[in-house]
Amino acid sequence: xxxxxxxxxxxxQLRECxxxxxxxxxxxxxxxxxxxxRAAVAExxxxxxxxxxxxxxxxxxxxxxx
Amino acid sequence: MTADQPFWNPRTETMPREQLRxxxxxxxRRAMAxxxxxxxxxxxxxxxxxxxxxxxxxVPLVTKKDLVAAEEIAPPFGLLxxxxxxxxxxxHQTSGTSGNTPLRTFDTARDWAWAVDQWCTILHGxxxxxxxxxxxxxxxxxxxxxxxxxxxxxxxxxAVLPSGSMDSATRVRLLVDYQIEVIGCTPTYALRLLETxxxxxxxxxxxxxxxxxxxxxxxxxxATVRAIERGFGAKVFDVAGMTELATVFxxxxxxxPGISHIIEPAAIEEVLHPExxxxxxxxxxxxxxxxxxxxxxxQIFRYWTEDIVIKRPxxxxxxGRTWDWYEGGIIGRAxxxxxxxxxxxxxxxxxxxxxxxxxxxxxxxxLRADRGLDVMVLRVEPTDPASARPELGERIAAEIxxxxxxxxxxxxxxxxxxxxxxxxxVRFHDER
Numbered sequence: 356x357x358x359x360x361x362x363x364x365x366x367x368q369l370r371e372c373x374x375x376x377x378x379x380x381x382x383x384x385x386x387x388x389x390x391x392x393r394a395a396v397a398e399x400x401x402x403x404x405x406x407x408x409x410x411x412x413x414x415x416x417x418x419x420x421x
Numbered sequence: 422m423t424a425d426q427p428f429w430n431p432r433t434e435t436m437p438r439e440q441l442r443x444x445x446x447x448x449x450r451r452a453m454a455x456x457x458x459x460x461x462x463x464x465x466x467x468x469x470x471x472x473x474x475x476x477x478x479x480v481p482l483v484t485k486k487d488l489v490a491a492e493e494i495a496p497p498f499g500l501l502x503x504x505x506x507x508x509x510x511x512x513h514q515t516s517g518t519s520g521n522t523p524l525r526t527f528d529t530a531r532d533w534a535w536a537v538d539q540w541c542t543i544l545h546g547x548x549x550x551x552x553x554x555x556x557x558x559x560x561x562x563x564x565x566x567x568x569x570x571x572x573x574x575x576x577x578x579x580a581v582l583p584s585g586s587m588d589s590a591t592r593v594r595l596l597v598d599y600q601i602e603v604i605g606c607t608p609t610y611a612l613r614l615l616e617t618x619x620x621x622x623x624x625x626x627x628x629x630x631x632x633x634x635x636x637x638x639x640x641x642x643x644a645t646v647r648a649i650e651r652g653f654g655a656k657v658f659d660v661a662g663m664t665e666l667a668t669v670f671x672x673x674x675x676x677x678p679g680i681s682h683i684i685e686p687a688a689i690e691e692v693l694h695p696e697x698x699x700x701x702x703x704x705x706x707x708x709x710x711x712x713x714x715x716x717x718x719x720q721i722f723r724y725w726t727e728d729i730v731i732k733r734p735x736x737x738x739x740x741g742r743t744w745d746w747y748e749g750g751i752i753g754r755a756x757x758x759x760x761x762x763x764x765x766x767x768x769x770x771x772x773x774x775x776x777x778x779x780x781x782x783x784x785x786x787x788l789r790a791d792r793g794l795d796v797m798v799l800r801v802e803p804t805d806p807a808s809a810r811p812e813l814g815e816r817i818a819a820e821i822x823x824x825x826x827x828x829x830x831x832x833x834x835x836x837x838x839x840x841x842x843x844x845x846x847v848r849f850h851d852e853r
Contacts, residue, residue, distance in 0.1 A: 359431025397534035405430035405538065407444045407686070412455040412717035414529045415504040 361406060370408065373399045377413070381420060393417070427741075429538075429545040433686045434742045438735070441743060445689055446473060448714040456720050461491045461500035466722060477691065482698065482710060482725045485515075488665070489522050497525045504529070504718050513565040515664050526565075526664055526719045533572070535715040536668035539687050540573030543672040544603075546682075547658045549633055551578030555603035558592055558610055561585030565664045567605040570635065579603065589617040597623060600630035608641035608649060608659075609846035615652035616782055626654030635660055637669070639846060640751050642773030643679070659750045661728075665721050666713045671747055676740030680733075681750035687715055690745075691723070692732045695755050706731050708755050709747075729753040759788060759851055761795045764827050768849035771799070774821050780804050780813055783839040786829075788851045795853060797821075797829040802839050 361369065376399060379392035396413070403409040428434040433444065453470060456462035465483070470476050492499035498506055509527035516523065528536060549555075555574050559566040561583065574581050582599060584592050593614060595601065606614070611634060618625045625631065631653045636646075637660040646657045659681060662669035670688045671681040683690050692707035693700055701707040709728040713721045731748040738746055753767040760766075768786065775784045783802040788795065799821070803813055814831035822828040840847075 359426050359428060359435075361432075394530060397531045400531060401534050401538040404535065404686070406432045407436065407440075410448050410451060412451060412504075412531075414508045414531055414717055415455075415458065418505055418508055 369402060373403060381417060429542040436743060438743055441685055444686060452714055452720060455503050455717055458503040459501055462720060462722060480723050482723050484725050485524060489524055492525055502718055503720050508718060513664050514563050516564050528667055529718050532667060532716045532718055536569050537572045537576055539668040539684055540569040541577055542684055543660055543669055544573055544577060546672060547633055547675060549603055553579045553602040554599055555579050556582045556584050556595055556601050558584055558606035569668050570605045589614055590621060593618045593621060593623060596625060596629045602630055603633045604631060605635040607638045608636045608645050609639060609842045611636060611649045613841055625652060631655040637661060640753055640769045642769050644773050644776035648776055661751050665724060667716055671750060674738055674740050676738045679749045680738045681747040682742055682744045683746060685744045688713055692730055703732055703734050727755045729755055761788060761797055761827055766825060770825055774824050778817060785839050786849045788853055790853045797827055799829045799831045800834050800839060801831055802834050802836055806836060
């Protein structure tokens with residue numbers, strides 16, 4: 356793929372990946388997994404923002420959840 | 422193997438203007454909602470903003486002084502944070518030059534990932550690719566400087582040689598020994614490296630391998646760019662960023678010299694008349710007012726930056742991006758402008774003339790009052806003092822008179838007398 360646009364499949368994969376990571380980041384009790392998921396969420400969020408697919412502020416919710 | 426894609430984010434770099442505007446509005450609405458968590462911003466931003474027009478009409482301009490005052494109420498961040506600063510993974514602060522209180526900011530992991538991605542947008546856009554080697558010549562301190570570029574290079578798969586504590590001679594050796602292809606530094610420091618290399622008998626254009634020079638943190642005139650490009654044998658790209666935004670927001674496009682695209686999905690950039698504070702049109706000089714669209718923790722809305730810019734429409738650049746751009750980048754500072762006998766002079770105006778003389782190694786401008794008359798004194802350090810005197814001073818004075826309209830007193834000084842700078846240079850002193 357060289358057009359510079361995501362295919363519908365790639366877009367779906369990106370969204371699903373973000374949702375899965377977000378859930379792990381918010382709920383997982385294993386520190387190493389939760390930490391890795393939170394770092395990955397930040398990176399994948401940037402990808403979503405760059406494709407104008409999603410944009411959100413989320414860290415305050417994690418603070419509230421502990 | 423995929424073909425080389427010139428844009429980091431093709432979708433948002435080339436989207437039609439109306440879609441870009443809609444995407445900015447989506448982000449601005451979420452940013453304003455997030456700002457309800459900040460005592461400072463909640464008091465300034467009405468909850469019922471309905472459009473961009475409504476936003477610029479009802480949200481007041483904010484200055485650095487306002488932000489510093491809000492932080493001083495309860496240091497370090499005072500009333501500004503939109504979320505608990507305990508979520509931060511980085512702290513930065515402005516340089517606090519001239520004895521001013523620094524402005525302090527923080528980034529969450531999410532914010533920093535976003536900030537780094539803006540740097541990736543720039544680096545990829547100017548041709549930096551995985552596998553290249555880079556060096557960043559800055560202090561690696563609390564000043565945000567090139568921190569974002571460091572992380573962006575690593576994220577892209579480039580190798581970074583950290584050179585924070587090294588002197589200029591050591592950095593010159595690294596450039597040659599590692600055949601470094603990318604460097605990030607201030608324009609002043611790029612000239613300093615060239616001067617050091619010359620003293621070491623090294624021709625960096627011939628012995629080095631630099632392809633891309635990223636300069637920032639200071640306005641720099643075309644004559645300085647030409648000197649750097651000639652010395653390094655590399656292409657210079659100017660970028661502009663600020664601690665208040667966490668990252669960079671404009672970069673010089675390969676589509677043409679002096680075309681500095683605004684990363685519009687990252688910031689809303691207004692240009693206002695310096696006195697009336699009304700919007701000015703494309704092609705008119707004004708002060709840049711910025712709203713950040715990225716951070717969740719330390720946000721900024723309608724910030725009066727003091728940067729002087731001239732905005733041009735996107736379609737006047739041939740690169741294909743739909744982002745507007747600034748002609749010549751940040752061309753000066755509103756608070757740098759000085760009147761001398763009725764003539765407006767900025768540091769960049771003087772530098773543009775002086776850097777046109779290859780016989781000049783370093784210089785300093787001093788404004789003085791002499792028996793009631795304002796005078797501009799230019800202290801010049803020649804590259805070769807033996808052969809330069811005295812007609813070099815006369816030629817520089819004549820050229821400044823011709824281009825700026827003011828005849829300065831030019832004093833030639835011995836090599837090494839004038840200060841050298843690594844970060845933001847201070848060559849302009851008003852002693853009146």
